[in-house]
Amino acid sequence: MGFFTAVGRAAILYLGEMGRMLLFLLQFVFSALKPPYRILRVIKEMHFIGVKSLFIIALTSGFTGMVLGLQGYHTLRKFGSESALGSLVALSLIRELGPVLGSLMVTARAGSAMTAELGIMRISEQIDALDVMTLDPVKFLVAPKMLAGVLAVPLLVAIFDVIGIWGGYIVGVRLLGVNAARYFDGMKESLEFRDVWGGAVKSLAFGLIVTWVSCYKGYNCGHGARGVGDATTEAVVLSAILVLAWDYILTSLLL
Amino acid sequence: MIKVSNLRKSFDGVEVLKGVDIEIPTGSTMAIIGKSGAGKTVLFKHLVGLMRPDSGSVVVDGADITRLRAGALKEVKRKFGMVFQGGALFDSLTVLENIAFPMRELTGLKESELLKKAGEMLKEVGLSGMGNKYPDEISGGMKKRVALARALVMSPEYLFFDEPTTGLDPIVENAIHALMKRCKALAPCTYIMVSHDIKEVLEMSDLVAMLHEGVIIECSAPEEITGSSNPVVKQFLSGSTEGPIQMY
Numbered sequence: 001m002g003f004f005t006a007v008g009r010a011a012i013l014y015l016g017e018m019g020r021m022l023l024f025l026l027q028f029v030f031s032a033l034k035p036p037y038r039i040l041r042v043i044k045e046m047h048f049i050g051v052k053s054l055f056i057i058a059l060t061s062g063f064t065g066m067v068l069g070l071q072g073y074h075t076l077r078k079f080g081s082e083s084a085l086g087s088l089v090a091l092s093l094i095r096e097l098g099p100v101l102g103s104l105m106v107t108a109r110a111g112s113a114m115t116a117e118l119g120i121m122r123i124s125e126q127i128d129a130l131d132v133m134t135l136d137p138v139k140f141l142v143a144p145k146m147l148a149g150v151l152a153v154p155l156l157v158a159i160f161d162v163i164g165i166w167g168g169y170i171v172g173v174r175l176l177g178v179n180a181a182r183y184f185d186g187m188k189e190s191l192e193f194r195d196v197w198g199g200a201v202k203s204l205a206f207g208l209i210v211t212w213v214s215c216y217k218g219y220n221c222g223h224g225a226r227g228v229g230d231a232t233t234e235a236v237v238l239s240a241i242l243v244l245a246w247d248y249i250l251t252s253l254l255l
Numbered sequence: 256m257i258k259v260s261n262l263r264k265s266f267d268g269v270e271v272l273k274g275v276d277i278e279i280p281t282g283s284t285m286a287i288i289g290k291s292g293a294g295k296t297v298l299f300k301h302l303v304g305l306m307r308p309d310s311g312s313v314v315v316d317g318a319d320i321t322r323l324r325a326g327a328l329k330e331v332k333r334k335f336g337m338v339f340q341g342g343a344l345f346d347s348l349t350v351l352e353n354i355a356f357p358m359r360e361l362t363g364l365k366e367s368e369l370l371k372k373a374g375e376m377l378k379e380v381g382l383s384g385m386g387n388k389y390p391d392e393i394s395g396g397m398k399k400r401v402a403l404a405r406a407l408v409m410s411p412e413y414l415f416f417d418e419p420t421t422g423l424d425p426i427v428e429n430a431i432h433a434l435m436k437r438c439k440a441l442a443p444c445t446y447i448m449v450s451h452d453i454k455e456v457l458e459m460s461d462l463v464a465m466l467h468e469g470v471i472i473e474c475s476a477p478e479e480i481t482g483s484s485n486p487v488v489k490q491f492l493s494g495s496t497e498g499p500i501q502m503y
Contacts, residue, residue: 125343132303132337133357133409134329140360 024138024216028146031139038144045148049110049211053156056105061093061160064101065167068092072168073176082172086183087190089168093161094191094199100247102157103206106149107239111214114145115235118218119228127219142219146211153207154200161199198254205250206243213239256281257302257413257447262311264297271297273469274311279462281412284439284446286456289466290491290500295449296417298466302447303415304332315413333361336411336444340418342398344390344405351377351386354405361409376404380434396427400434407438416448420455428452432459453492457481465491467500 072088118141121127130137165187172178214235221231262275271294279285289295300306301313304320312319315331323331344353355373358364364372377386380400390398399419406414419435420428432455439446450456456463457477464474465488473480473488483489490498 120346124341124346125339126345128300128305129337129339129343129345131305132332132335132415133361134332135360 020220021212021216024142024219025212027138028143028212028215031136032143032147034139038140041140041144042147042151045144046152048113049106049145049148050152050156053106053109053152054159056109057102057156057160058163060101060105061098061163062167064097064160065089065093065164065169066171068097068164069168069171069176073172073178082176082178083182084186084190085168085172085178086165086185086187089172090161090165090187090191091195093164093168094195096247096251098157098161098164099199099202099206100243102160102203103153103210103243104240106153106156106207107210107214107236107243110149111210111239112232112236114211114214115218115221115232116228118142118215119221119231122219122221123224123227137219142215145215146208149207149211150204151207153210154203157199157203157206194254198250201254202247202250205246209242209246210239213242256316257445258312258314259298259302260312260314262298262301262313263309264294264301264306265309270469272301272308272311275466275469275471277464277471277474279445279447281445282443283461284448284459285462285464286460287447287449287464287466288451288453288456288491291451293466294469295466299415299417299447299449303335303337304328333409334412335415336406336409336413337415338399338402338406338417338419340421342390342395342402344398344401346390348389349386350382350388350390350393350401353390353401354408357405357409373404373408376408377401379407379438380404381430394427396423396431399423399431403431403434403438407442410442411444413445413447416446416450418450419448420450420452428455435459453494467491 068089069085072085072092073082076082076084076088118127121141127137127141130140169180169183173180173183217231217235217238218228221227257277257279259275259277262272263270264272275298287295287298297306301308301321304313308321311321313321315334318327318331320328320331344350345356348356351370351373354376355369358369358372359366362369374383374386377383380403382397382400382404385393385397390401393401416435420431423431435446436459446459448456448459460477462474463477463480464471465480466472467487473483473485475483480488481492483492487499490500
């Protein structure tokens with residue numbers, strides 16, 4: 001009996017949390033649609049999420065492309081298909097690795113910071129202060145961050161893809177001797193519009209997921225420094241899980 | 256006037272407010288006292304519209320804020336100002352920007368005008384020259400004064416203080432009291448405060464309400480409450496560990 005009670009309690013808890021997260025998302029949608037539009041705040045948040053994540057995106061995408069080039073070359077050589085390296089690198093990055101790894105990097109750098117920022121504002125009553133001033137905290141604090149995330153993540157993912165392809169080029173063409181023309185021609189031949197479109201849809205969805213989870217956890221964080229710490233950890237873990245789960249769902253829908 | 260009737264609120268099955276009834280006359284200074292965990296902050300959050308009760312009403316100038324829709328609630332809340340216990344200053348803004356913030360967001364004032372007004376308010380609370388400091392660069396007493404300036408700059412009709420002098424030294428405490436009195440003389444409004452400091456409560460308020468076990472057990476003028484025959488009130492005011500109030 002105790003086991004079933006515990007399972008039931010946990011299920012109610014998780015369902016309740018999911019419901020609250022959904023309501024938070026709806027609150028964001030309504031507040032984002034309602035004037036006044038805080039364009040400057042969105043641009044400021046885009047700078048924080050986008051520009052300030054460029055270095056880490058460049059670094060991770062460069063290495064990802066290089067590893068793909070290296071692994072891909074040695075695998076393809078077994079079948080005498082080194083010339084397909086460009087296709088392999090580009091398709092892997094544009095369809096999967098760019099959106100997933102790019103979003104995970106944004107979670108680690110910007111998502112965690114957003115959760116911590118909102119969490120500290122919550123525990124120091126700054127969010128309550130906004131509320132008493134009749135400023136909707138979701139509209140004022142959360143909506144610009146989520147809008148910026150939805151806009152910035154696809155751009156970061158596009159940069160991730162381009163740098164990754166160049167990383168694969170450096171290893172495959174410059175170091176391992178694959179023909180440069182074949183590397184890029186293979187890419188052009190195999191890449192279709194729906195691959196690029198699929199990657200863009202994924203990065204849009206992941207941008208929303210990362211900022212939604214990060215903002216929700218920070219906005220509703222528990223008490224004290226521990227509450228902020230827990231919220232930040234939960235935000236990163238849940239964002240990562242949701243990004244990977246949605247990657248599967250979107251891939252199955254887009255294929 | 257604020258009239259609270261039969262206000263009830265529970266958290267996870269524990270009833271914190273068990274039917275609070277209280278009237279706060281316009282222009283008065285009302286202090287709400289009670290031991291830690293008695294539900295003062297919960298009551299306070301209901302008064303400013305930060306929480307919705309399970310049942311009961313909070314009527315502000317004829318409008319029940321527990322039943323108002325967002326737009327109408329906003330109109331009523333425009334009458335409120337609040338000085339939070341820790342100040343709740345926006346830590347990414349300077350002191351001057353903190354004071355200018357509500358004007359910038361809620362009024363159509365030009366930037367030059369609102370900065371001028373914020374500067375004047377800063378001078379009013381005795382912090383001229385501190386405008387470019389950030390909240391983490393100033394003391395607790397200064398933060399309270401900045402928070403007071405930020406609340407006053409919008410000329411509220413009701414000003415709420417959550418523990419206005421907790422954690423401050425006696426000199427700063429007296430300075431804050433003097434400032435509160437001066438501000439009230441300059442722009443008359445209703446003060447509502449939650450405090451543990453009996454000296455402060457008796458000195459500053461016209462009415463004292465004691466919250467105990469989820470209900471208001473006594474609400475009267477300071478001179479009357481000090482002579483109360485209620486053993487709970489007597490014990491709380493004397494600070495005695497012996498009596499009906501259990502410490503744990």
